[in-house]
Structure formats: structure tokens, C-alpha cells
Amino acid sequence: MSPTHILLQQIVNGLSLGAIYALLALGFTLVYGILELINFAHFSVFVVGAMAGLLVLQAFGLQGQSVILHGAPLVLVLLAALVAAMLACGLLGVLIERYTLRPLRAVTGPMAMITTIGVSYILVNLVLLLTRAQSLNYPDPLPAMTATFGGVTVSGKAVMIWIVAAILMIALDRFVRRTRLGQAMRAVAQDQEAARMMGVDVDRVILVTFFVASALAGAAGMIFGLYYNFADYNIGYTAGLMAFTAAVLGGIGNIPGAMLGGVIIGLIDTLGSQYIAAKWADVIVFSILIGTLVFRPAGLLGALAPNRS
Amino acid sequence: MSETLLEFAGVHTHYSGGLHVLKGVDYRVGPGECVVLLGGNASGKSTTMKAIMGTIRPSAGEIRFEGKRINTLSTAERVRRGIAPVLEARRLFPRMSVLENLEMGGYTRRRDAAFQEDLDRVYALFPRVKERRTQLAGTLSGGEQQMVAIGRALMARPKLICLDEPSMGLSPRLVEIVFDIVRTINRQGVAIFMVEQNAAMALEIADRGYVLQTGQVVLSGPARELAANPAIREAYLGEMKIDPA
Numbered sequence: 001m002s003p004t005h006i007l008l009q010q011i012v013n014g015l016s017l018g019a020i021y022a023l024l025a026l027g028f029t030l031v032y033g034i035l036e037l038i039n040f041a042h043f044s045v046f047v048v049g050a051m052a053g054l055l056v057l058q059a060f061g062l063q064g065q066s067v068i069l070h071g072a073p074l075v076l077v078l079l080a081a082l083v084a085a086m087l088a089c090g091l092l093g094v095l096i097e098r099y100t101l102r103p104l105r106a107v108t109g110p111m112a113m114i115t116t117i118g119v120s121y122i123l124v125n126l127v128l129l130l131t132r133a134q135s136l137n138y139p140d141p142l143p144a145m146t147a148t149f150g151g152v153t154v155s156g157k158a159v160m161i162w163i164v165a166a167i168l169m170i171a172l173d174r175f176v177r178r179t180r181l182g183q184a185m186r187a188v189a190q191d192q193e194a195a196r197m198m199g200v201d202v203d204r205v206i207l208v209t210f211f212v213a214s215a216l217a218g219a220a221g222m223i224f225g226l227y228y229n230f231a232d233y234n235i236g237y238t239a240g241l242m243a244f245t246a247a248v249l250g251g252i253g254n255i256p257g258a259m260l261g262g263v264i265i266g267l268i269d270t271l272g273s274q275y276i277a278a279k280w281a282d283v284i285v286f287s288i289l290i291g292t293l294v295f296r297p298a299g300l301l302g303a304l305a306p307n308r309s
Numbered sequence: 310m311s312e313t314l315l316e317f318a319g320v321h322t323h324y325s326g327g328l329h330v331l332k333g334v335d336y337r338v339g340p341g342e343c344v345v346l347l348g349g350n351a352s353g354k355s356t357t358m359k360a361i362m363g364t365i366r367p368s369a370g371e372i373r374f375e376g377k378r379i380n381t382l383s384t385a386e387r388v389r390r391g392i393a394p395v396l397e398a399r400r401l402f403p404r405m406s407v408l409e410n411l412e413m414g415g416y417t418r419r420r421d422a423a424f425q426e427d428l429d430r431v432y433a434l435f436p437r438v439k440e441r442r443t444q445l446a447g448t449l450s451g452g453e454q455q456m457v458a459i460g461r462a463l464m465a466r467p468k469l470i471c472l473d474e475p476s477m478g479l480s481p482r483l484v485e486i487v488f489d490i491v492r493t494i495n496r497q498g499v500a501i502f503m504v505e506q507n508a509a510m511a512l513e514i515a516d517r518g519y520v521l522q523t524g525q526v527v528l529s530g531p532a533r534e535l536a537a538n539p540a541i542r543e544a545y546l547g548e549m550k551i552d553p554a
């Protein structure tokens with residue numbers, strides 16, 4: 001392969017990874033936007049999403065890479081697993097908010113953030129226990145379809161990931177910008193007290209935000225499993241930090257920023273691994289995190305975080 | 310007087326830290342009336358607004374709207390029943406368009422024909438706001454923001470509008486415009502309960518007034534009488550007795 005082909009190939013790979021990071025980054029940004037809270041439980045919700053999707057695929061009789069589906073059954077099975085992962089995670093997010101964060105709502109300081117770290121540990125360790133710390137083989141019912149464009153191979157799986165991620169992000173954008181609830185969400189993010197005075201049920205809006213953020217993490221988890229053909233209790237750690245960096249890079253609290261940041265970090269991750277070394281990719285990404293925080297804390301697209309007085 | 314729209318009877322409030330702010334206050338606002346609440350800094354004026362809207366609940370006493378106890382009603386339900394706020398320092402949603410800010414004022418309503426009608430009414434009252442409807446609220450001038458804040462309250466189709474220091478931070482000319490608008494809205498039959506530090510202007514358009522001092526009503530009466538009261542003239546109307554040295 002020529003250098004150009006290698007580059008293009010890595011960009012194609014980076015876009016798939018970027019789609020996963022973007023979906024996950026959106027959850028950080030949504031919750032931060034509304035509560036100014038960095039939700040570390042998000043890491044573990046992603047893991048739960050991967051596991052929930054896995055359970056559904058197994059329930060359909062898929063084990064490992066042995067069963068290949070086509071046409072409508074393929075679409076239905078994948079859709080069922082995706083929806084199940086999203087719903088399970090959405091509900092998990094709601095429970096986390098309702099029972100561990102809402103009681104701390106009036107407490108200022110890092111208490112809530114530390115609580116999310118605790119929740120994350122509990123969930124990850126539950127998954128560790130239930131999976132007996134094994135790396136699980138993620139079913140891959142997709143036929144090995146590839147198309148080659150001028151020497152660059154694009155797999156059907158990659159295209160599917162891009163389409164699913166694009167649909168979810170467009171749906172989120174529509175929801176936030178065009179619906180009454182989405183408008184209430186933005187109102188709460190911009191001025192919680194004023195929103196309350198307009199008659200917005202702020203607690204309900206926060207719950208909805210956790211549902212949406214966590215459902216996106218669920219989708220990201222399931223897509224991750226499909227893409228890498230494995231899942232274990234530990235996958236949330238690196239992916240979560242990558243996505244968190246993506247959210248900060250784009251401007252935490254900023255929805256388009258999270259999407260852009262996700263794609264950029266996905267590309268840097270793959271290109272860094274290709275051209276420097278896989279072990280250096282993390283160093284590069286976290287240097288970006290620190291660099292952003294130091295030199296441009298508002299991120300690429302500017303902070304849309306609330307400027308409460 | 311016969312009818313009462315809003316009534317506070319012996320209302321006390323405590324903040325979560327334990328701070329006792331309102332200490333047994335009584336207010337009364339009749340339908341279509343314009344009532345002003347005067348008081349120095351930290352006397353409990355904004356706390357009164359919060360108690361009306363239900364973002365703080367009384368620890369004792371009763372708040373009634375149209376004769377019914379509303380102590381425990383949600384803010385949304387109060388807005389639905391006809392109470393709308395114009396918040397201190399305007400508090401628009403800065404990254405929403407002017408139109409979206411107005412829509413938020415009618416958040417508890419269905420977006421039906423009547424909603425559209427009210428939007429047109431706000432635009433008729435504030436042609437300037439109509440011109441700016443796609444602009445982000447955070448980029449408006451202070452005067453424009455105050456008009457949007459008042460328009461936002463009107464979108465709830467309220468019987469009572471509660472304004473918290475509408476003149477704050479505005480030039481004298483704009484203050485006059487804002488008070489003119491408040492008077493116009495009041496004449497259309499909407500009751501006004503207004504917190505103000507600009508006592509002279511406020512008493513000019515008000516029917517009655519209360520004076521709040523460290524959480525207690527120390528004076529009340531018709532606006533004319535309050536404006537003539539020497540204590541008020543001294544404390545709020547900028548008249549100081551200067552002792553000849």
C-alpha cells in the first residue's frame with residue numbers, strides 16, 4: 001500500500017472510532033451542560049451498554065462469529081440489541097441520577113462528582129463479577145462486506161456504524177433544538193432558576209437529560225463491541241477518557257463540539273497509533289486534554305456551559 | 310375592598326441555611342391593581358418574589374391566589390393559574406433567540422392559536438422585539454432585554470405580573486419607557502406587583518405600596534400617601550436632611 005492509501009485507510013478507521021467517541025462525549029457534555037457535573041458514572045454506563053447489547057445478541061442465538069445474518073433479520077436483530085442497550089442504559093442513568101445525585105443537589109463542591117466515581121466503581125465491579133473478569137467474544141452477525149475505493153477498504157460494518165451514529169446525532173440535535181422538552185433542557189442549562197420560574201420542572205428535565213446521555217452511551221457501548229468483536233468490564237476506561245477529552249476539546253457543554261471533538265480524537269487515536277506507536281496515542285490524546293484545559297478551556301467551539309452568577 | 314387576587318397572610322420564609330428572611334408579612338393585591346413593594350437591600354424583596362412563584366415555600370403563614378391557598382403548589386401550576394414573573398436582572402436565556410425566550414414564558418401552555426395570538430400581541434406592544442426575534446437574547450441591549458423579559462411574562466397570559474426591580478441598570482430614559490409599558494399593561498387589566506428601589510417612579514404609577522424592612526412590613530398605604538410620607542421621602546426619594554454645620 002502506498003503512503004496515501006495507508007493514510008486514507010487510517011482516516012476511514014478513525015471515523016468509526018470517532019463515531020463511538022462522539023456518542024459517548026455527547027453524554028458528558030449534556031450532563032455537564034445542565035449540572036456542571038463531570039459524570040464519571042458515564043464510563044461504566046458505556047460498559048453496561050456493551051453488555052446489554054451482547055445479552056440480546058446472544059438471546060437471538062448468536063455466539064461469536066459463527067452466525068451470519070442477512071437482510072431483514074440482520075437489521076432487526078441489530079436494532080433490537082441497539083434499542084435494548086439504549087433503554088437499559090437510559091434507565092440506569094435515570095436511577096443513578098434519581099437515587100445518588102438528586103439527594104446531593106443542594107450540596108455544593110465536588111461531592112456529586114466523587115459520588116459518580118463511586119457509582120462507576122460499583123457498576124464496573126458488578127460487571128467484572130458477572131462476567132468473571134473474562135473478555136467476552138462479541139457476536140458479529142454482519143456478512144463480511146467490503147468495498148474498495150481506490151485501494152481504500154471500507155467495510156459494511158464501518159458504514160453501518162457511521163449511519164447509526166449520524167442518525168442518533170441528528171435525532172439528538174432535533175430533539176434539543178426543536179422540541180418543547182429540548183428547549184426546556186437548554187433553558188435549564190442556561191439559567192436553572194429562570195427556567196424554574198417559567199414553570200419548567202427542573203428535576204424532570206435533569207432526569208430526561210440523564211436518560212438521553214446514558215442511552216447514547218449505551219449505543220456507543222454496543223457499537224464498540226460490534227466494532228472490536230469483544231467486550232469486558234474494562235472497556236469503559238480508555239474509551240471514557242478518550243470521549244471525555246473529546247468533550248473538553250469541543251468545548252464541554254457544547255453539543256456540536258462533542259461531535260467534532262469525538263471525530264478529531266478518533267482520528268488522532270488511529271493516526272497516532274499508525275504513525276507513531278499505539279502506546280503513544282494515549283499520550284498524545286491526554287496531552288491534548290491538558291493543553292485544551294490550560295490554553296483554551298472553552299474548547300474549539302467555545303464554552304456553552306452555563307455562566308451562572 | 311372586596312376582591313383579592315394575591316394575598317400573603319403572616320408569611321415567614323427560611324432559607325435552607327436557616328436564614329429567616331420574611332417575618333410574618335401581609336400583602337394584598339386586588340385584580341387589576343398596581344402595587345409596589347419598596348425596601349432596602351436584603352430586606353426580602355426578591356424573597357417575596359420567590360415565595361409568590363413557589364421557588365421557596367413559606368415556613369409559616371398562608372399565600373392565597375384568587376382566594377385559594379397556594380403554599381404547596383408547583384411553580385408550573387402557579388404560572389398556569391395566572392402568575393408570571395419578570396425576574397431581577399431580567400435573566401433571559403442568553404443563548405436562545407428572542408422568540409424562544411418568549412416561548413419559554415408560555416412554557417406551561419399549549420402552543421395553539423391563542424399562544425400565537427399572544428405572541429402577536431407582544432410584538433404589537435414591542436415592535437422592537439419583533440424586529441429582533443431571531444437575535445440571541447444575550448446580545449440585546451439592556452433595554453431590549455427588559456422588553457423581552459416583560460414580553461416573556463405576558464406570554465403566560467397572566468392575571469398578575471410580578472416584577473423584580475425592572476428599572477435596575479437602565480438609563481433614566483429607558484426606565485421611563487419601562488414604567489410606561491408597565492402602566493399600559495396594568496391598564497389592560499393585568500395586576501402588577503412590583504419590587505422597586507426607584508421609589509419615585511414606582512409610586513407614580515402604583516395604586517398602593519408596602520415598605521419592607523428586614524423582612525417586615527413597616528409601612529403601607531395608597532401610593533400618594535407614601536410618596537408624601539417624610540420617612541419615605543428621606544429613605545427612598547433621595548431627600549436628605551442636611552444638618553447645617
Ligand SMILES: Nc1ncnc2c1ncn2[C@@H]1O[C@H](COP(=O)(O)OP(=O)(O)OP(=O)(O)O)[C@@H](O)[C@H]1O
Nearest residue numbers: 324325326328330349350351352353354355356357
Ligand atoms: N438562596 C438563598 N440562600 C440563602 N440566603 C439567601 C438566598 N437568597 C437570598 N438570601 C438572603 O436573604 C436575604 C434577603 O434577600 P433578598 O434577595 O430577598 O433581598 P432583596 O430585598 O431582594 O435585596 P436586593 O435589593 O439587594 O435585591 C439576604 O440577606 C440574602 O443574602
Ligand SMILES: [Mg+2]
Nearest residue numbers: 354355356397
Ligand atoms: Mg432583590
